[in-house]
Amino acid sequence: MVSNATKLKTARLKLPASTEDLRGLEIGTVVYLDGRIFTAREGVYKKAVEEGAGMPASEADIGNVNFHCSPAAMIRDDGSYNMGSVTATASFRFNKWLEDWFKISGCKIIIGKGGMSPEVYKEKFVPNGAIYLTTVGYGTGALLGRGVKRVVDTHWRGELGLAQCIWVIDVENFGPFLVESDLEGNSLFERENAKVAANIGGLYEGLKPAIMKRYGETDDREEEVI
Amino acid sequence: MIPISALQSTAEDLMAKAAIEIPDDYLDGLRGLANIESGELSAFVIQAMLENYEAAKEDRSAMCGDTGVPRWYVKIGNEARIEGGPIALEAALRRATASATKDVPLRPNRVHPLWRTDHDNNVGLNAPEIEYSFHPDADWIELTTVHKGGLFGSDYRMLFPGDGIDGIKRFYLDTLIAFGKRGLACQPAIVGVGLGGSKDICMTLGKQAACLRTVGSVNPDPGIAELEAELKEMGNTIGMGAMGFMGSSMVVDCHIEAGYCHTGGMPMSVHMFCLSSRRACAQVTPDGKAAFRTDPEWFTDYSRRETVEWFPTPQNLKQHA
Numbered sequence: 001m002v003s004n005a006t007k008l009k010t011a012r013l014k015l016p017a018s019t020e021d022l023r024g025l026e027i028g029t030v031v032y033l034d035g036r037i038f039t040a041r042e043g044v045y046k047k048a049v050e051e052g053a054g055m056p057a058s059e060a061d062i063g064n065v066n067f068h069c070s071p072a073a074m075i076r077d078d079g080s081y082n083m084g085s086v087t088a089t090a091s092f093r094f095n096k097w098l099e100d101w102f103k104i105s106g107c108k109i110i111i112g113k114g115g116m117s118p119e120v121y122k123e124k125f126v127p128n129g130a131i132y133l134t135t136v137g138y139g140t141g142a143l144l145g146r147g148v149k150r151v152v153d154t155h156w157r158g159e160l161g162l163a164q165c166i167w168v169i170d171v172e173n174f175g176p177f178l179v180e181s182d183l184e185g186n187s188l189f190e191r192e193n194a195k196v197a198a199n200i201g202g203l204y205e206g207l208k209p210a211i212m213k214r215y216g217e218t219d220d221r222e223e224e225v226i
Numbered sequence: 227m228i229p230i231s232a233l234q235s236t237a238e239d240l241m242a243k244a245a246i247e248i249p250d251d252y253l254d255g256l257r258g259l260a261n262i263e264s265g266e267l268s269a270f271v272i273q274a275m276l277e278n279y280e281a282a283k284e285d286r287s288a289m290c291g292d293t294g295v296p297r298w299y300v301k302i303g304n305e306a307r308i309e310g311g312p313i314a315l316e317a318a319l320r321r322a323t324a325s326a327t328k329d330v331p332l333r334p335n336r337v338h339p340l341w342r343t344d345h346d347n348n349v350g351l352n353a354p355e356i357e358y359s360f361h362p363d364a365d366w367i368e369l370t371t372v373h374k375g376g377l378f379g380s381d382y383r384m385l386f387p388g389d390g391i392d393g394i395k396r397f398y399l400d401t402l403i404a405f406g407k408r409g410l411a412c413q414p415a416i417v418g419v420g421l422g423g424s425k426d427i428c429m430t431l432g433k434q435a436a437c438l439r440t441v442g443s444v445n446p447d448p449g450i451a452e453l454e455a456e457l458k459e460m461g462n463t464i465g466m467g468a469m470g471f472m473g474s475s476m477v478v479d480c481h482i483e484a485g486y487c488h489t490g491g492m493p494m495s496v497h498m499f500c501l502s503s504r505r506a507c508a509q510v511t512p513d514g515k516a517a518f519r520t521d522p523e524w525f526t527d528y529s530r531r532e533t534v535e536w537f538p539t540p541q542n543l544k545q546h547a
């Protein structure tokens with residue numbers, strides 16, 4: 001646990017979590033997890049959703065928490081796992097698979113880096129009773145690594161490789177994470193972006209525009225790159 | 227003659243050091259920002275990172291699970307002789323990259339851009355990159371590895387002399403804000419700015435400014451040093467802290483490196499070296515001994531020379547003693 005006396009609300013959550021369990025979690029709450037999670041990113045989404053392979057194992061076996069991550073992990077010659085650091089990868093790239101993914105996976109929590117756009121929360125998370133947790137930093141790989149108790153299994157390792165395959169992991173006091181989107185689809189990043197935006201216009205005051213434009217360039221500073 | 231075995235084992239040690247140990251200069255700079263951070267969320271994030279560095283060191287585990295793109299910078303003394311020559315050196319660096327990936331362990335990050343082929347060892351086509359520079363009157367080799375986050379926080383733009391300092395500030399702000407939102411760049415960062423050079427060297431200089439200079443170092447050109455300070459200050463008044471949350475912790479330091487460019491242009495690049503500012507360096511001498519440090523001392527009076535001939539002054543020579 002991060003030790004400073006933060007005024008932020010802190011919660012510990014037992015997995016698997018039902019939508020009901022997520023009800024009280026407001027955006028900006030610090031969360032630690034206990035239970036089973038699994039990693040899945042573009043390789044898994046492509047195979048499970050696009051190619052129609054479905055899930056490689058039951059929800060009971062892999063849990064209902066999807067971590068956008070590939071761990072720094074190796075498989076020893078004797079088949080055992082050496083997992084070091086775990087860090088999330090940026091989630092916004094995975095929008096297009098999410099609708100079907102929620103249907104086939106039954107996931108209630110997505111953990112990642114940087115969140116998704118507000119529309120994605122409203123259209124895809126809210127109807128499925130799911131929330132989004134963001135990792136902190138985002139480079140807290142060693143702290144998160146401490147929360148890993150056991151690698152339970154891997155799926156599709158041969159085809160997808162170590163970085164893209166599914167790692168099923170049991171965790172304890174795994175965190176910290178921050179609630180980025182709650183069950184209503186509110187977004188912490190949106191809230192903070194809006195606060196920061198108030199100041200941005202002033203920074204550019206008096207700076208003349210670039211002599212040569214870039215194709216498609218805009219001066220709308222509320223825009224985002226994701 | 228510098229033994230190749232010493233170079234390879236030093237390279238292996240450097241891979242682990244870079245991945246596990248946050249350099250002190252960055253750490254001090256980050257603490258400085260943390261002390262004055264008033265944004266509650268941003269302060270929490272930095273506190274978590276500070277504890278993460280401790281956890282990494284205690285557990286001998288990579289500080290960040292994303293290895294970034296591990297690469298090498300090699301500085302060769304003019305009098306240095308390598309056992310097996312430069313080909314053997316390149317093989318040693320590739321071997322060290324692969325073995326550290328397995329031993330630390332590091333995430334195998336490097337794949338073919340189209341076929342997504344993954345050797346699970348961070349080695350492949352043009353990977354790891356190896357950049358060279360040379361140094362007068364020296365018989366050693368200095369190896370530096372940098373594992374920079376690979377996706378966000380860098381951009382390039384051709385500006386023109388008429389854009390002036392305004393144009394530089396504007397593009398700097400554009401890049402910091404674009405990649406600072408949601409903390410895509412994993413700030414607070416060491417921001418490197420490349421000014422001038424040909425297009426590719428503009429990128430190279432900015433990247434080196436971010437990754438190979440330590441926090442607190444200043445460009446020897448007083449005008450550039452002043453701009454570095456101004457840009458640092460400017461970045462920290464955007465109102466954005468760690469993860470893009472409201473706050474003041476964006477730029478741990480700003481470094482600018484310049485190169486002569488086309489008379490009609492003023493190319494500029496911006497690079498952000500993230501919360502896992504991973505760099506480690508060692509000097510290997512002909513006796514096979516390695517002296518480790520975190521300052522690559524990459525930029526020297528020699529590397530920044532502007533004249534046709536190089537006239538060493540006593541001060542220049544002392545600089546790298």
Ligand code: SF4
Nearest residue numbers: 139290375412500502
């Ligand atoms: S940008 Fe740096 S801290 Fe962030 S995930 Fe990548 S390597 Fe880790």
